[in-house]
Amino acid sequence: MKRLISIALLLALSIVAFAADDKPAPAPATAGVSSNDHGDAVLKAMLAELKRSQDKLQLGQMQRPYYIDYQVTEIQDNIADATLGALRTEQVNNGRIVRVVVRIGDYKQDSYFGEGMGAVEAMPSDNDEIVLRRQLWLATDKAYKSALSGFTQKQAALKNVETESDLADFSEEKSSQSVHDVAKLNADLDKWKQTLRATSDLFRGDPNIEMSSAMLNFRVLNRYYVNTEGTVTRSGKTIYSLLFSGADQADDGMHIERSHGWVVVKPDELPKQDEINKEAKELINTFEVLKKAPLVEDDYRGPVLFSADAATSLFERLIVPNILGVRPDLGNPARTNGEFASYFKARVLPENFTVVDDPKAKEIDGQTLAGSYDVDDEGVEAQKVTVIDKGMLTNFLLGREPIRDFPHSNGHGRTALAGAPRPQISNLIFKADKGIPFDELKQKLIQMCKDQGRPYGYYVETTGAQLSPRLLWRVYVNDGHMELVRGAVFKQLDTRALRSDIVATGNDNYVYNRAEPLPSSIVGPSLLFGELEIQRANRTREKLPQYPAPALGTEKASN
């Protein structure tokens, strides 16, 4: 039925196109397809099929494409997982996929809407030119036909809504040529599997822990991109993730989860076994402490200190989604989808904060950043963007879909696999003037609590899902000793709190590298909030296991 309708729409469209336009179909963009395949078989096939499609693709008398792009993503995930010294998962997942976008209409108003947002097809792993082109041909045909439907859908939708601004659908940008080597896995997987066995074996140290594992994902991501504006890019990236985790329940049934991980771009930045052992043992030891830790019972409203690690999680949740220049749905007059839609040139952080997203930054404090690139996934050269200047929102991260007051991309259109590119962070760096050493921040916390007549303040070391604190400490004012507590949540920890309640910042940096949703980094200092609310978490507590866990043998020195 849906198909019938779209066919009917298609026919209607072709009639409209005839009636409205006596001129011949618009000529393809003048820039044209590049002829330089850089000696690469994949690029060669892509350029050949792109050229053929640009020159010849037309259904009956309907509109020809004004723009086409091909993005080929090659992904290899090496995944392994071990529990209690035994390997549980070992997988290598390879894939090569293409996403084709065909646009009809023009930059001002086109078909990138509804069905018309591209087509995806599997690509051969063999570099056989004709077969590569075959899959591109199928995807291009699908994308072209969906573009025709998308254009009709868009015209129909426009009839039902008022559009305030006169924004173009697709920004015109300079073409790029940026061809880098493809990436290869550069790690000894067998050695790392052995590390997983050894690390997961350490969890025998606390036989009460219900579940535990050590896992890795070593990802290789290569990308080929060409468009009819003359852009040709190729890039390669590796992301090495290593993580161990455990889960247990306190006597009252409360779930206790802990994890520790590393995400690095270069294999030599992965931790050595000594470091892993140290971290794992520390983490394992916290289970016993956490299970016995007192529950947070009463509401607390007062000073709270966030480690730089916890602060980056805060920024990830409260700042990142709001600085992306994502255009709202048709007819919605807002500037963006995020909470900062109406905060342009307004203050969103304290005045001592400047936030820069810098895809060209390579490292900070000797640590390689995960979000670096030259050209984004829409073929636009990466730009350093000052998003927040002295606490004021001055810019958004933008792809090629303009938003009000921002007609051009700043090179932040990115996609993880074969999804549509959208604005994303690269390396988002939070810098604060007047930062002080962490110890001084802690002293300040104690002093504030003392002044307010409190026995203790709170220090958040790490957070879990939805910013629930995982390691939350009471810092006692009398002698500065710390006590781990559990069962707490923040109340009203929101963008307003970030704007108004930060009273001091550290001069430290935590580099939070992410592999998901795509390679990126968030860098920030520790934060002291003058006032935050902490209260008891009212989550349902599951019953403890009905019968005791099976006995564990002793830790075996694997290798």
Place this chain on the structure above:
Amino acid sequence: MSFFKSLFLSVLLSLFSSSALLAQATPEGQNDPVLLQTLQHELGRAMTSLSKADPAPYFISYSGNEEYNSVIVGTNGALMGSINRHDRTVDVSVRVGSRDLDNTHGENRFNAVTTASLPLEDRPDAISRVLWINTDRMYKKAVQGFLEIKTNTKVRAEEEDSSPDFSTEKPQIFIGKASTPPKFDQHEWEGRIRRLSAIFNKYPDIETSNVVLVVTDATRYFVSSEGSKLVDSRPLIRVLALGSTRSNDGMELARSETFDAATFDKLASEQEMASKIEKIAQDLQKLKKAPVVEPFNGPALLSGRAAAVFFHEVVGHRLEGQRQRGENEGQTFTKMVGQPVLPKFLSVEDDPTLVSLGGVELSGNYDYDEEGEKSRKVELISNGILKQFLMSRMPIKGFEQSNGHGRGQSGLMPVGRQGNLIVRSSKSVPDSQLRQELINEIKKQKKPFGLYFEDIAGGFTLTMRDMPQAFQVMPLMVWKVFPDGRPDQLVRGVNIIGTPLNALNRIVLTGQKQEVFNGECGAESGSVPVAAAAPAMLFSEIEVEKVQQGHERPPVLPPPGVEKAEVASQSNVKPEGR
């Protein structure tokens, strides 16, 4: 409470007796594989520990599945990719309540199993940990489910079929050989898949095609609290070829061919595969140009292969035990036991014990089903009279026991499914005469033509009550046969209409040679390998109409690489530079 206590006692008693049996059969079990020993040990611990709980489980089973998979996918002479995997999973099944009413009752049946990944390496305590936490979770889920069911059955009206939820069966013990990772030359096979998939290059009208090799070596380690203990392995090698295209009016056309075997030496030769792939490619090319069928009601001949698929879909699925009991099932055959459902000369059996038929290996062969019951031959329809159903351990009215057809894929609750469905006939003529019989029938009915169904694809069988009682089979290759000696004419877009019972009673005659169709069957318990075998069949009447589907036009441009030859024939492409 007293209800539970008596229940508890009876469960306990049956448990003791079965474990005594087990002890006799294998004194120590020390030579068992480590995984089996570990499953057994942890199962015992769970049963003992949970016997003190309220409600206590009366049945627990662990079904460990160790699987090595290799897949090579090719298209048009190039590899799309290959996968090599090794997985070890366990299905944990826990039943609380009693055999009469337990947590698997009704709709809740599919919540009565939980699946977890097990360590690939034989460290018993690491494996036990995973078993323990998942058994505990499954137990809690079972208790919750059971309490809900008890409340619901009190509230609801009496059910039509008040059979128990779980049959009583004798425990089975069989320690077979565990399978090892498949041994084959990956490189050589990659070359072969490239060559076979390249056959489609000769047919530029075919839009998409794949040739796939799947090698699966799976070993199942099964233990139950009733004392069953099984190790068996099921190797399957399959080459699958698929091609599809669209006619100019947008009708989707597809053909496929499978080659199954348990060992590489039994697999069809490359040459044999190549010629069959060549055939489906040619079929597609012919289909693309074939005219659309017009509505027709008259005599038809089904090839053995088409008849096999037809019986699998139309008869086999409706004979699955659980279809006779579910509130939402059509229950076509439920009340027809002992009554004629087919012409007298036809008999249908399902025989999973059969390894091959007429030299062809059968994919529905297995020794024990997924509930650990020994497979056996089941006479379903004898001389046209319905005798029994395909039974798992879920009883139905009049059929209290499993007959070894509880099948399903890992992670899903088994239900009654087909294995090797075999149709036999006592009214047959040599296959060479069938065509003449069809022509005679056409003449007798004074029809302008009859139909020859060369190939049919199976679809989803609609047996739910709120759907029409029509069977869903997709004829792929159908020919018009003329009584005056004109050559047969291929038609496309054929859709069979009518109800199954009616169609089945219009079979008038069969051929003698049984053709085998090996394939994969999907239903609520997942995908299982099956076979169906039947002779060619003459129907006095089959009603067909034009299929309603597909309006996407074929690609605008010709495929890359064949452009020059094709430009002229593509009316919607403007000739360039001329």
